[in-house]
Amino acid sequence: MFDFMDMDFNGSTPTPSAGTYIPEASDCMRCGVCVNICPTYQLFQTAEETPRNRIRTINKILLENQTISGDEQKHLDNCLQCRACETVCPSKMAYGELIDLTQAQLPNTPNWLGKLAFGLIANKRWRQRLMPLLTLYLASGLRKPLRWTGWLKKLHLAEVEALLTKPSLQSLARQYPATRTTRGQVALFTGCIAEQFDQDTLQAAIKLLNAMGYDVIVPPEQGCCGAIHQHNGQSAAALIANNVNVFNALDVDAVLHAATGCGAMLSEYQQEDNDAVATFKTRLQDINAFVLEHWPEDLHLQPLPETVAVHEPCSQRNILKNQQTVYDLLAKIPQLHIIALADNAQCCGAGGSYMLTHPENAQRLRELKHQTIAAAQADWLVSSNFGCAVFLQINGVKFVHPLQLVARQL
Numbered sequence: 070m071f072d073f074m075d076m077d078f079n080g081s082t083p084t085p086s087a088g089t090y091i092p093e094a095s096d097c098m099r100c101g102v103c104v105n106i107c108p109t110y111q112l113f114q115t116a117e118e119t120p121r122n123r124i125r126t127i128n129k130i131l132l133e134n135q136t137i138s139g140d141e142q143k144h145l146d147n148c149l150q151c152r153a154c155e156t157v158c159p160s161k162m163a164y165g166e167l168i169d170l171t172q173a174q175l176p177n178t179p180n181w182l183g184k185l186a187f188g189l190i191a192n193k194r195w196r197q198r199l200m201p202l203l204t205l206y207l208a209s210g211l212r213k214p215l216r217w218t219g220w221l222k223k224l225h226l227a228e229v230e231a232l233l234t235k236p237s238l239q240s241l242a243r244q245y246p247a248t249r250t251t252r253g254q255v256a257l258f259t260g261c262i263a264e265q266f267d268q269d270t271l272q273a274a275i276k277l278l279n280a281m282g283y284d285v286i287v288p289p290e291q292g293c294c295g296a297i298h299q300h301n302g303q304s305a306a307a308l309i310a311n312n313v314n315v316f317n318a319l320d321v322d323a324v325l326h327a328a329t330g331c332g333a334m335l336s337e338y339q340q341e342d343n344d345a346v347a348t349f350k351t352r353l354q355d356i357n358a359f360v361l362e363h364w365p366e367d368l369h370l371q372p373l374p375e376t377v378a379v380h381e382p383c384s385q386r387n388i389l390k391n392q393q394t395v396y397d398l399l400a401k402i403p404q405l406h407i408i409a410l411a412d413n414a415q416c417c418g419a420g421g422s423y424m425l426t427h428p429e430n431a432q433r434l435r436e437l438k439h440q441t442i443a444a445a446q447a448d449w450l451v452s453s454n455f456g457c458a459v460f461l462q463i464n465g466v467k468f469v470h471p472l473q474l475v476a477r478q479l
Contacts, residue, residue, distance in 0.1 A: 094128035097121060097160060099121050103119065107119055109147050111415070123144065126141045127168065127171045145171070146427075149416050150168060153383060165337075166337075169300065172302035175302055197265075200237075229425060237264070247282045247283055256321045256325065257286070257327070258291060258316075258324060258327075260294055261294075263328060267327075267455045270327055271287075273476035278360070280479055283363075288316070291312055295334060296334035309339075316352070324354070325356040333385075355385075355453075356472065360398060360475075370478040374404040378449070379396060379471075382417075382453060382456075383417075385453055398475060402478050410441050410445060415438070418435045435460060439461070439466065442466060449469065453471060
């Protein structure tokens with residue numbers, strides 16, 4: 070109860086000259102407000118699996134330059150980085166930035182599989198060359214026999230293989246002209262694997278934007294947002310610099326992201342060239358918000374007398390904080406009954422790469438989410454984050470992006 074008394078109140082907190090104020094780890098009040106909202110505390114019910122205990126570990130690393138124990142490292146790594154704790158913290162603790170700084174200081178040398186994954190995420194040509202092989206594998210009938218042998222588990226590939234769906238082998242075009250009087254031009258951020266595994270969402274976004282009067286540019290030079298790298302202690306500097314340069318060079322009204330996980334990372338970009346980042350951020354927008362804001366009065370949708378349940382990704386709810394736009398956008402569809410999943414404040418377990426690095430924890434959280442999904446009894450399930458949708462789509466559960474449902478009713 071009186072954990073705050075062990076804090077160092079004599080230490081000085083630097084005042085930043087510009088940008089977001091990041092409290093030092095020692096500014097944590099140890100009040101415990103964040104405990105019950107933390108997904109790992111929900112799983113383990115132990116003090117070690119709480120944000121305030123992780124702040125103590127972060128404090129040792131960042132401020133005291135201490136070596137932490139193996140258990141402290143484990144509990145730190147168990148964090149999903151959902152950042153729900155930030156939304157309730159009375160000290161306005163910038164937990165996400167603090168844990169990224171911490172991970173960057175820890176010895177995070179990836180194994181062969183990690184190096185391969187980081188390489189594929191960062192290198193678009195490698196991914197494109199891999200897609201035909203994945204397509205052949207999925208069509209070959211080898212999936213069940215290979216799972217039966219147990220080799221996938223031995224190679225630590227079982228979790229990745231379980232999430233595989235048929236990729237699109239056709240790349241998006243560079244430009245898609247408006248299908249009505251042109252109102253402007255926008256650029257679409259596709260990220261790393263969405264162009265192959267979530268092209269339905271990107272095509273729906275393009276179709277809708279064209280119907281609204283916007284030319285859509287999809288620059289092929291763009292790349293991964295860098296979130297997977299940064300949140301796992303790897304440098305995302307080159308990925309950030311590339312995207313900033315590519316999109317700043319375009320003459321567009323807005324840069325739109327469809328996946329909130331990418332959007333959260335893009336919105337928090339930092340690099341040495343502050344002016345370039347500032348220019349990038351002035352045009353960056355969530356696509357749901359953009360579509361809602363610029364909806365033409367004469368664009369009408371067909372009625373859909375069914376029920377849709379909305380999943381609010383942590384990246385949207387805790388970082389972008391614009392989840393209401395999804396409800397308002399879906400309300401454009403006549404006769405559609407819109408409900409929120411009951412436990413939207415709780416992380417689904419996907420957590421970027423967390424579903425692959427901590428599969429047991431992630432799957433336990435997914436089971437809880439599936440109970441809520443079953444109770445909702447909805448005809449449609451929507452999520453604005455590709456990673457969450459992929460992870461939740463098992464045992465007949467099917468998610469679509471809100472834009473897919475809206476574009477379907479054009």
